[in-house]
Amino acid sequence: MTDLTSPAILLKGVGKTFSDVHPTHALNDLNLQVERGKVTGLIGPDGAGKTTLMRLAAGLLLPDEGEIYVLDQNMCEVSLTIQSRIGYMPQRFGLYEDLSVQENLNLYADLQGVPPDEYETRYQQLMHMTGLAPFTARLAGRLSGGMKQKLGLACTLISSPELLLLDEPTVGVDPVSRRELWVIVYRLVRERQLSVLLSTAYLDEAERCDDVILLHEGKLLDQQPPAKFSAPMRGRVWQVSAALNKRHLQRQLSLNPGVLDALTEGQQVRVITHDSQTLPETLIKDLPNAHIEAAEPRFEDAFIARLRQYNQKPLRVSTMLSKFEHESHGDAVIQVQNLSCRFGDFIAVNKVSFNVKRGEVFGLLGANGAGKSTTFRMLCGLLPATSGNVRVAGVDLRRAASRARARIGYMAQRFSLYGNLSVLENLNFFASAYGLSGQAKRERITTAIQDFELTTFADTASHTLPLGYKQRLALAAALMHRPDILFLDEPTSGVDPLARREFWWHINALAESGVTVLVTTHFMDEANYCDRLVIMAAGEVLAEDTPENLRARFRKPDGVVASMEEAFIALIEQQHQQAAAV
């Protein structure tokens, strides 16, 4: 049917510069090709040029230099013809929320010129595949996040494109819908020899691709199958356990000069060394009761190793919060009992109960719309609870919210910073807002800037900061008044894997100094960093446990412990079965 020998996308010396404020090279002399009939993953840190590359391939941007051939046609010359042969799903797919599922599909069928006889069969097929068939008359705005994304995919597939461009298609989508989305895509690749280029921030998605393109600051770092990325990592990845607190162990290991990266995983620490010559014994020689064994390298290890050279690992331990180190651990600082929140008929949070102990990193895990943020806002006293009790730091939030608030640090989902103020001005403001002044204020700000390595950006307007630095600044601002309880609402949403790791490094350091951290996330792998967590769905708590126990509950048939994501999906399915049985 289609010629499989020529590439689906061919870039020859492509350069693209954006010149709005500071001229930035989004792409620089890029040469690459995307093969037909395969799934090619596009990964890289923020600002690598992933979205720019996607838009160039879709004909939404013209390159400043070089040539782009899509399906053997020159994009600069015949973009309209090419656009009738490709499907493109932007990061925020534009569904018309006031149109129904069927009307949205009809529109894209008309725009793509789908003949009526083909339309009917294709429509039925897509509705069946996406599971949207029972909802054709529902307005798109009333669909859940996962269903919206599937409808977006259906709209791009209605024309039966030869090439599918997906720009971070699963950001914020719940794991169940995410899995279903990939089932559809891979099925089409198999059945119709569809070519797919997808950009993603989830490394497990990249790992499943046939081929992976790694971009960094507009340049191609590497392109090869994912297995080839991880192969050279053999002998560099280790699993360490010792008779130490896991956070302490992680810090000890990451300060070892031979270690490139160290990450807690359950009660153990996963270590990546600089080279395969490093002897495992040297890594654990000062650690009590230490045990080390080689681990199977993963794609993520290779990703970190490849990009670490551009991005120093954090070495400083925050000194901002040393005062809590000697306080007793173990007593519950946050007590939640039967907490509910209703908006009219809609029950956003339904009788949620859990306790958080001092010095714990406690996670609230769930898809978008599970009720995590609502729970959070009630805990911080930003939203009144419809019923139930919340005690934070021993204070009933209904009676003395302001007293509790003085001990709480809060980092909102979209970093509440003042974009046109510099880093220093932002910190100054937040310090004043928490009532600091004079010498104390100056000292606190200096420490914050040093701890979070913001020195080089002190005078930069905060909206121009890279996302990872914005996140650090937001955290620094939330810590200005030395709170002993920290609330983080989706702190890593939209942040690339490298910056996410770094951020967790800071969180771990804070927890070690005795700060209680409550964090929401939809990244299932981040659950591994928590001491304990609750899994939420549709406003209810499905499970409360340590990540290891949760995963152990859902052993796969071959006896291997499930990943956090698999455990999550299994829990949701279990709940559906129970609901069906009742």
Added chain:
Amino acid sequence: MAYSNSQLARKRLTGMVRKESLQILRDPSSIAIAFVLPVVMLFLFGYGVSLDAKDVRIGFVIESPDSETSNLYAAFGQSDYFDPRKFRSIQAAEQALLAHQIDGIVWLQSDFSRRLHADLGASIGVIINGVDANQARITEGYIVGAWQTWLTHYTERRGLPMAFLITLDQRIWFNPAVNSRDFLIPGLIAVIMTLIGALLTALVVAREWERGTMEALLVTPIHVYELLLGKLIPYFILGMGGMLMTVAMAIWQFGVPLRGSFLVLMVASALFMLVALAMGLLISIIAKNQFVAGQVAILITFLPAFILSGFIFDINSMPAAVQWITYIVPARYFVAILQTIFLAGNVWTVILPNAATLVLMAFVLLMLVRRKASKRLE
């Protein structure tokens, strides 16, 4: 079965128009702007705002009452325009004027009747609250008019020869009752159409950018012409619907005469609609943000249509510099056409040059829209 190119183009266009129409029908705000706002504005301007003086409260200071003064007082009382009340002294009347209990004073001094009978030239004193200069001028005119009429009757009654060599025989054409509503409401149609045309389209394209739907739309094989037409057609129909409704209300609810032809009115309106839609589209394409687009649309289309079109404020009495600005306000030309068609009839010497200017404006604006609209993101 595949489509030919022109069939494909038609299919894309109908798809866009259908989508846009569904969105209009489901969006309460666009229905409100197109149909509720015009009704509210018509009622406000039809009943609330009037440039006529009616029932002006006049304080009569009559220092020595007799038959002549009560005759004059009764003449004022019979008029629709006045609501007279008596005061004993000028001081009391002045107090009432300060307290906003009356709008003006007519002062008949103690020698009024004596001077009148002796033909010494009787005079009345008139004091008017001049805070609202426009209202004051109208009131003054009415009082002078009423006084003249009374004097004429007086001389006739006494069988005296007319004291006036020249009498002013005034006739006001096209609006003999000098009813300001007849003049305001046609102009209001222009304002309402600017609102529907420019404000609504300014919001809809910006909304597509804001909600991320534009990016998905742009990668389909749709042509820029089809995209723009897909936006223009539904809003053109909506705008003309709003316009028909206002015309119907003007004629049947407010009794404004339509002296020209309905067909000419429709053609001129269609022309102006195009100008307004093109302005809205242009704003929307440049702003890409609903809030900014809405603000800009109000600032550069609606407000000028309101203030600088001659709809309320007479252009000829504006300072020269402001008069120059009115030349680039499209509503100015449409207001001239509307007022002519409604009140005077098909006066081609007025309609044609104004319509020609609108054609030129529509052409230039649509060219600009086409140049600014692009299938690329930058």
